[in-house]
Amino acid sequence: MSNNNKQWYFNTVTEQPELGPQSPINQRMGPYASEEDARNAWKIVAQRNKEWEEQDTKWKNAK
Template identity: 50%
Template sequence: MSEPTPFYYNLDTKQVEEGHQSPGSQLMGPYASREEAQHALEKAAARNESWDRDDAAWDAED
């Protein structure tokens, strides 16, 4: 049985690609589904906010 085709979010075109079609420097992923790839920027923004809060808390401990 073959592996499922991964999905990528293309940062330049703002489109989801099925399979690795563009240079890696333009892509976020791989993701297991098209829907997951469509929300790549939202997920990255939420992760960055969480890391920023963690960094602020870490700095406040000093």
């Protein structure tokens, strides 16, 4: 079993976690370390986007 099969992915079509890269690459997010993280993929994406927007704003204001 390759290392990829021990990681979790989130299928954006079925909105279900998958162990290993089962779905086509354009239908999945990840990898995630756990099934729980994969289930929370949309929350993780939203939090990361918020953090990146805040960092981007700070960077733009520092010019």
